[in-house]
Amino acid sequence: MSKHTHSFQAEVAQLLHLVTHSLYSNKEIFLRELISNASDACDKLRFEALHNAALYEDAPKLEVRLSFDKDARTLTISDNGIGMSEQEAIDHLGTIAKSGTKEFMGKLSGDQKADAQLIGQFGVGFYSGFIVADRITVESRRAGLSAEAGVRWVSGGTGDFEVESILREQRGTSVVLHLREDALEYANGWKLKEIVGKYSDHISLPILMEKEEWKEGENEQPGQMIKTGEWETINQATALWTRAKKDITAEQYQAFYQAISHDFEAPLSWSHNRVEGGTEYTQLLYLPAHAPHDLWNRERKGGLKLYVKRVFIMDEAEALLPGYLRFVKGVVDSADLPLNVSRELLQESRDVKAIREGNTRRVLAMLEDLARREVPAADASEEDKADAGKFGKFYAEFGAMLKEGLGEDFGNRERIAKLLRFASTASDQASVSFADYKARMKEGQEAIYYITADTLAAARNSPQLEVFKKKGIEVLLMSDRVDEWALNFLHDFDGTPLQSVAKGAVDLGKLQDEAEKKAAEEAAEAFKPLLAKLKEALKDRVEDVRVTTRLVDSPACLVVQDAGMSMQLARLLKQAGQQAPQVKPVLEVNPEHPLVKKLDGSVHFHDLAHILFDQALLAEGGLPEDPAAYVKRVNALLA
Numbered sequence: 001m002s003k004h005t006h007s008f009q010a011e012v013a014q015l016l017h018l019v020t021h022s023l024y025s026n027k028e029i030f031l032r033e034l035i036s037n038a039s040d041a042c043d044k045l046r047f048e049a050l051h052n053a054a055l056y057e058d059a060p061k062l063e064v065r066l067s068f069d070k071d072a073r074t075l076t077i078s079d080n081g082i083g084m085s086e087q088e089a090i091d092h093l094g095t096i097a098k099s100g101t102k103e104f105m106g107k108l109s110g111d112q113k114a115d116a117q118l119i120g121q122f123g124v125g126f127y128s129g130f131i132v133a134d135r136i137t138v139e140s141r142r143a144g145l146s147a148e149a150g151v152r153w154v155s156g157g158t159g160d161f162e163v164e165s166i167l168r169e170q171r172g173t174s175v176v177l178h179l180r181e182d183a184l185e186y187a188n189g190w191k192l193k194e195i196v197g198k199y200s201d202h203i204s205l206p207i208l209m210e211k212e213e214w215k216e217g218e219n220e221q222p223g224q225m226i227k228t229g230e231w232e233t234i235n236q237a238t239a240l241w242t243r244a245k246k247d248i249t250a251e252q253y254q255a256f257y258q259a260i261s262h263d264f265e266a267p268l269s270w271s272h273n274r275v276e277g278g279t280e281y282t283q284l285l286y287l288p289a290h291a292p293h294d295l296w297n298r299e300r301k302g303g304l305k306l307y308v309k310r311v312f313i314m315d316e317a318e319a320l321l322p323g324y325l326r327f328v329k330g331v332v333d334s335a336d337l338p339l340n341v342s343r344e345l346l347q348e349s350r351d352v353k354a355i356r357e358g359n360t361r362r363v364l365a366m367l368e369d370l371a372r373r374e375v376p377a378a379d380a381s382e383e384d385k386a387d388a389g390k391f392g393k394f395y396a397e398f399g400a401m402l403k404e405g406l407g408e409d410f411g412n413r414e415r416i417a418k419l420l421r422f423a424s425t426a427s428d429q430a431s432v433s434f435a436d437y438k439a440r441m442k443e444g445q446e447a448i449y450y451i452t453a454d455t456l457a458a459a460r461n462s463p464q465l466e467v468f469k470k471k472g473i474e475v476l477l478m479s480d481r482v483d484e485w486a487l488n489f490l491h492d493f494d495g496t497p498l499q500s501v502a503k504g505a506v507d508l509g510k511l512q513d514e515a516e517k518k519a520a521e522e523a524a525e526a527f528k529p530l531l532a533k534l535k536e537a538l539k540d541r542v543e544d545v546r547v548t549t550r551l552v553d554s555p556a557c558l559v560v561q562d563a564g565m566s567m568q569l570a571r572l573l574k575q576a577g578q579q580a581p582q583v584k585p586v587l588e589v590n591p592e593h594p595l596v597k598k599l600d601g602s603v604h605f606h607d608l609a610h611i612l613f614d615q616a617l618l619a620e621g622g623l624p625e626d627p628a629a630y631v632k633r634v635n636a637l638l639a
């Protein structure tokens with residue numbers, strides 16, 4: 001068949017331009033990407049061969065080979081994995097299937113190191129070959145197809161690529177890099193070994209390279225390395241998690257993390273265990289130090305890599321962890337699951353349930369360890385001291401996600417609650433735990449008070465806090481979107497009820513003295529006629545009107561009935577385009593406030609009543625339903 005020229009998809013062309021122009025100072029990552037593709041191809045073959053052993057042909061031993069030719073200036077990465085058909089080569093090496101590419105382009109920072117990491121993270125790895133090559137030739141034959149179905153793909157990494165069919169006996173893929181002038185250092189055995197050791201040591205597949213020997217020069221000629229024709233394995237070639245803990249260094253654990261997560265920062269901690277008795281499996285779990293760019297993307301999957309008896313089965317096996325722990329990275333290798341397990345089967349498997357529970361316990365224990373060492377004592381061990389500050393770092397990135405666990409993981413609710421941290425009226429930092437709060441509770445205080453708002457500033461300045469501030473009672477300030485929802489599932493902490501200061505009537509209980517209680521009762525009595533008039537004026541907007549003791553400086557505030565949905569949650573639902581029930585709040589007025597005192601008998605009573613309501617709405621971060629009407633009313637009074 002003849003050659004055909006194809007154009008790259010526009011995104012690929014753009015990406016290639018970026019790759020070759022912005023990543024030249026961190027060239028060596030190309031090898032990690034190409035070896036990782038070779039390794040993926042072998043995983044795919046192994047997986048397909050589970051149902052069709054004939055795919056192995058007569059070469060069941062899967063491997064990657066590196067070879068270079070200094071004179072021809074080429075470096076070749078070959079594998080005997082699944083290979084590609086002609087159409088697959090056109091599709092996979094000419095387009096980018098993933099929607100993340102555009103986002104990738106936007107994320108490029110100009111910082112080459114970070115940008116280079118992004119390449120791996122977004123799965124555009126193959127094109128990184130063009131950092132070091134001005135031409136790439138790929139030859140491939142898909143497992144199961146005949147030698148005539150071979151394909152050659154060639155491109156200079158600009159606008160287009162050529163494809164032709166070739167005769168190719170060997171199954172799998174060879175990627176030949178025609179090295180650029182400034183990348184000739186990669187046609188060197190030492191250099192390649194060094195990079196493989198750095199990035200690809202843990203790859204469970206052997207990576208082979210032809211052995212070289214030093215040969216002295218004759219007749220005053222310089223000596224040189226001569227290939228011996230013998231191939232040697234240059235990586236460890238055992239899956240890291242199958243090795244004994246004591247034989248694995250911290251650097252190796254970190255390198256493995258970076259390889260599976262494409263995260264350039266080191267993980268905060270990890271936990272590696274062989275679990276026996278009942279369901280048997282190995283878990284290697286990592287806590288990342290920072291959230292990936294698309295953590296909150298709904299389509300993003302979490303989960304771990306699943307292996308069964310060391311055979312790779314799938315990425316992002318969500319069933320192995322509850323959703324609120326989707327930030328965890330790692331590997332589970334099960335001894336019990338069948339090799340042909342599917343995502344559907346995973347959902348139902350009892351072994352998987354046991355693994356998920358085991359993983360959950362382990363992750364919570366890791367977090368508890370970090371929380372305990374957050375501020376180490378002076379006499380703490382060096383190991384403990386090394387963990388100082390890590391929990392705060394973790395929490396800033398993933399705390400909101402952890403809160404989802406209150407609703408999702410009933411069995412671990414208490415453990416999760418202990419790990420939560422909040423800002424409060426006594427602390428600027430989001431570092432107050434429920435236990436810290438309890439330890440500071442006032443004599444006679446019977447509840448843990450909290451307020452939720454759209455922003456921390458709105459929470460901190462809410463009129464509803466006035467009486468608490470006056471009495472020096474701490475209130476937890478919550479402004480994560482998930483707070484309101486999550487707190488629905490937590491009614492108490494360690495026996496002390498949680499009480500929203502924006503829900504129901506304030507009951508300060510024993511914190512109020514007799515005189516205050518009496519004054520409040522008298523005010524309620526004296527204000528009865530005014531309250532009735534207000535209720536009549538605002539009857540479409542409020543559920544009820546009552547006097548309150550929670551306000552000091554403000555004339556009024558809005559609260560919801562005890563069991564009701566808060567105004568903030570209703571707003572969030574509306575913003576998210578969801579059906580939210582109409583929430584009619586209760587208007588509470590401050591009987592001590594001059595404005596409220598003046599209300600009765602005013603000729604502007606109707607307007608003042610609405611202004612009072614709208615201002616209370618503004619104060620808690622809401623907006624008047626009819627802002628123009630509000631402005632008109634205020635102006636009428638000002639004039």
Ligand code: ADP
Pocket residue numbers: 033037038040041079081082083084092093122123124125126127173
């Ligand atoms: P990713 O590996 O994240 O899918 P890459 O850009 O690295 O992205 O590779 C693109 C695609 O090209 C792969 O998904 C695969 O289908 C195909 N491919 C690349 N290298 C090989 C290989 N050595 N063998 C078979 N297919 C390959």
Ligand code: MG
Pocket residue numbers: 033036037123124125126
């Ligand atoms: Mg890849």
